[in-house]
Amino acid sequence: MVKLNQTVLLELHADMAWIPLIQSVVEHGAPVLGLDRSKTLRLTMAVEEIVSHLSRTAPGTKIDFSLKPRGWHVLTNFSFQADPSGLWAMNLATKPNLSDPDDLDHLGLLLASRMVDGFTLHLEGEVVHLTLRQDCSYPLVTPEPGEPIRAKGKLTIATTPEPALIKAACIRALNLYPAHKNHSSFSMPGKVADMAAQKDLDLALALDETGALAGMICWHVLSERGIGFFGPYVFCQDDRAAALLTEYLIQRVARTKAMGLFSELATPELATREFESLGHLSYRTASRTSREEVWYRHLGEDMGASVWAHPSMVKFLETAYGRLVLMRNIQVTEGLGETLPRRSVFSTRLRPERGEATLLPMVTGADAKDCVARHVETLCQENFPNIFFKLDLAFGWQAALGGALMENGFKPRLLLPHGGKSDLVVFQHDTA
Incomplete structure (x- = not known):
């Protein structure tokens, strides 16, 4: 298949009247960028639901939209001003209350998150950047047991x-x-x-x-x-x-x-x-x-850095940094009554063959502890016994989640130097 390496840009406002336009852009543009009919249909539905949601919850807000090829996948990017916690229904563990009108307004987001292969969300001031990823379709190969070869001569x-x-x-x-x-x-x-x-x-x-x-x-x-x-x-x-x-x-x-x-x-x-x-x-x-x-x-000389940590993580970090001989200024952070978004949003990466789920924070809200608990319950029910959560210590809002994680049975297992913008801590849920 020949795929064009060209980006489609669109500027519109959150209004139901523009949904047919953005539907048409994705429906006709995604195949040119490499998606087959089935994948294009799913991405079109997801994009429609995002615009529909914003039209109801943030009517008139300006939306910068792009459809971008990435070789093996296609990205759709939305940039807009709205309450980021309004995207809570994209969580894997979402269980909307059908008798609550507010929850019903968010059902489209639940569908959108299930239609694509992944999403990321980050904030830049008051601007929300939401990216949906749809992978291209490829044939699957079935493993057939084999034997190592006997190499001949020099290896290069x-x-x-x-x-x-x-x-x-x-x-x-x-x-x-x-x-x-x-x-x-x-x-x-x-x-x-x-x-x-x-x-x-x-x-x-x-x-x-x-x-x-x-x-x-x-x-x-x-x-x-x-x-x-x-x-x-x-x-x-x-x-x-x-x-x-x-x-x-x-x-x-x-x-x-x-x-x-x-x-x-x-x-x-x-x-x-x-x-x-x-x-x-x-x-x-x-x-x-x-x-x-x-x-x-x-790989090089580490000149040291400052990182954030919830008080419950400090002992683990001090031990890990001491073992690795890394200089870090550990700054303590926790919730002290400041205003937070009402709802949290987590992205979940699944590897069914390993029974593995990795959670990444997108938005930390006032419901963080309960949101973590809901994800653990959902993943255990769906037979994912290996549940991990990664926090980037460059960001105080992520590090502050350490307390909610440990209250929900997570324990810090690994420190990955320079694994993100700063060091990453990998938590694992203890199901014992």
Whole structure:
């Protein structure tokens, strides 16, 4: 499919009369940018519901809208002035009261959040920026058990692999590694090739002298100063492959502005002598509990920073920073009666094959404690026993959520230096 790399811009006001126009823009524009009919229909419905909601709750407000291609997905961006807590119905745990007229006015948002593959929300002064992501459709590959090859001759790195090699490497990883060790997109190799072309995912492949695939490692930029990696995935019986790929990764990212490199999914072949452990996360299934070790490497001199923390997090942070020998000025923050948005909004990323759900705060409202509890209840009912919550310590409003999380059974498990705008703390819900 040929996809045009062009952005569509539209300026309108929140009024029901403009809904047919924005429907038409998405309905006719999204296919040109790469979405199939089904995905286009779902995105059109979501966009319609957003404008309809604003027309009822913030009539007349100016909306800046864009439809933008991103290679493997399409983004729709809305910028407007309105109460951000009015978007509460986009929460995964939303259970509207059908007898409450206010809740009924928000039902369209519930539909909108379910029609797309993801959303983000952030505030810039009084302006709300809402982004909906709709992924392109790709064929799924079913894993078939395989065996590692016997590599021939010297191993080399393919630094800019062609799409065919990338797709073949994804299939090899699927065949040789369990689902919980693979990047979530490996089952759609064409998507990974497009992600690499878009620079949303970087890859390096190891080849033997015959050109046969010997291994792969991949990484992506999480922030200006933090990089996460997956692997290394080894497809041969040669111990050199993992070390070669790991060393290449370190050399590549060391040339960037990044300060920290850490594993999002580390395989058993990772040469851990190059890294230090940040700790582990526990993964539960119906039959057992396993550990996922997280590995970290400094990439440059850390000059120190100031971070925010809820009082309940301070002891954990002091211990973690002391172990990593990182200089941080920990500033304490908590609610002291200030006015907050009435409702909270959280974004949820799901990985069903790992029984994993990761929550990210978009808006922290007065109902934060109850909103966290509702999400935990919903996710446990839907068979997601591994529930995580990430807080960026650059933002006091996020750090202040630490208290509500710990009151709901979450415990701080990992500190990820430079994992966001500043350091990230990963909380895990303790279902024991």
